């Protein structure tokens with residue numbers, strides 16, 4: 048018994064030292080953390096901080112304007128608007144759900160926070176669309192561009208949302224707008240991917256027909272490719288929206304307000320009730336927005352007459368007039 | 370009268386077309402060139418001319434390069450080498466030399482196209498689809514609608530102007546494709562297997578309709594098909610294509626009665642000539658109207674096999690079009706003599 052034990056410990060000892068010998072860190076330790084710190088703190092931030100500040104200016108403007116507007120609209124008007132939109136695009140069931148949800152959100156006292164979160168989401172999705180759709184179009188028309196973009200999007204989609212926060216804070220500081228910027232970056236990939244996919248899946252023959260009748264590249268894009276990719280682009284917008292919502296709580300960590308902040312402070316103080324209220328609002332908001340955007344996408348599929356962008360705009364404006 | 374002239378056209382797909390082009394010019398075959406250079410010679414030294422108002426049919430099996438050839442003619446695919454001219458062979462009419470804006474003008478006004486799978490826009494109405502080429506020209510909405518509806522009426526679909534393509538049958542959709550191509554009043558009409566996606570009965574119907582329409586509009590048509598019967602029925606000239614080359618160019622009778630090699634013979638040996646040849650093809654010039662009136666009548670585009678009953682009387686027949694006007698005279702003796710001669714020469718009885 049005893050001998051046996053001695054042998055095993057000896058074996059373990061030699062194994063340990065062999066293990067140590069084979070570890071790269073025994074011979075040289077790579078200070079990756081310090082390199083990154085140097086890169087970000089001593090190069091990126093001093094050189095590009097003004098550029099990043101400037102980049103957040105439009106986000107700031109839109110966010111402020113929208114937040115002010117949403118808070119200024121009376122509760123009943125906002126409710127009627129959302130119920131009507133839900134009815135128009137997603138049917139009666141979703142309309143009823145929307146009505147009940149709005150009443151519940153108001154009743155439990157998180158309506159103002161919900162409006163703040165809503166303005167963050169809309170701002171983020173708006174900028175995702177403004178940046179993402181052109182990038183998607185570009186990547187559909189150039190294989191080389193797509194080859195460069197794809198790994199970047201892959202990385203963006205696999206980085207955990209928390210990891211975004213560090214460079215964001217360094218470059219943009221803390222607060223509401225950096226939170227929205229983090230949300231934009233996090234939610235950007237699906238709209239790019241699905242725009243590109245949507246355009247690429249338009250039948251080659253249709254694009255050929257466009258050129259064969261003397262259309263320019265721009266005419267082919269606007270009259271053939273985009274209308275036929277619209278359903279896919281709407282699906283991308285829906286996914287982007289959902290990812291933006293999932294970022295709400297994380298963005299609160301760097302000072303964004305709204306429902307995310309309610310959850311975050313609730314957790315910090317172990318106030319289960321407050322945390323639950325925040326989560327409650329987020330979930331209801333998510334369901335409502337998801338159903339409405341899906342409804343718009345499905346409508347684009349069903350009523351082929353309204354597939355075009357003009358048809359799409361007509362439906363929305365026609366609705367506003369009705 | 371030459372409408373379209375193609376000279377020594379080559380199209381090579383692959384990374385190193387120059388090397389493959391040199392090999393092809395020196396007579397190397399498609400397989401050999403692919404093995405050595407990894408490039409595909411899709412169109413290999415093709416030259417032909419088409420006269421105004423003619424239907425030129427290119428017939429070949431899958432992969433023989435038909436689609437590539439027809440797409441070179443309006444530069445949807447840029448040829449590797451060779452020349453394409455409209456109206457003779459002077460520089461002014463060169464399609465291959467046209468740059469961006471000139472090429473666009475050619476596509477807007479002079480050459481239009483009909484596609485195998487129709488290529489109609491599902492989110493536009495039939496009339497909007499038919500007006501597509503006019504819209505690209507920048508024509509006003511009202512004028513292009515009028516012209517589109519007029520063009521639709523030529524193919525008998527003006528009543529469907531405000532329907533969506535998805536609600537139409539395949540045959541009707543392809544007639545919309547044809548109306549779209551005709552709306553721009555093209556000098557040359559390219560058709561890439563336009564009827565291949567249709568079932569046989571409908572196919573015959575649209576073939577007849579195309580011939581009738583052609584009598585009226587007399588445009589120049591390049592028609593691609595993989596169906597020999599279709600080629601023989603429609604073509605004023607027929608080119609048989611194999612591995613990117615034309616192996617024989619000639620009339621339906623020429624192809625059927627004098628196949629240039631075993632490849633063409635293999636195709637044509639199964640063809641029943643009486644189902645290929647029509648009174649229109651076999652007729653002689655019309656006699657004075659007074660004499661014609663006394664003769665029995667046959668329709669110009671029926672097949673000989675359908676009029677054997679009339680022919681067997683041994684009397685001459687008047688060939689008429691659908692409106693009943695006289696086109697020519699059909700002599701039964703020469704018809705049977707021709708059929709007998711061609712049967713023997715291709716050895717149908719013995720199955721060569």
Ligand SMILES: Nc1ncnc2c1ncn2[C@@H]1O[C@H](COP(=O)(O)OP(=O)(O)OP(=O)(O)O)[C@@H](O)[C@H]1O
Nearest residue numbers: 382409411429430431432433434435436437438595
């Ligand atoms: N974009 C391309 N890249 C590489 N090779 C091509 C390309 N397009 C066609 N080819 C090749 O060129 C040859 C001719 O193709 P093409 O499509 O012109 O044939 P086709 O006669 O129209 O056949 P089908 O009856 O199947 O339509 C084929 O061997 C094909 O593989």
Ligand SMILES: [Mg+2]
Nearest residue numbers: 435436437562
């Ligand atoms: Mg083809």
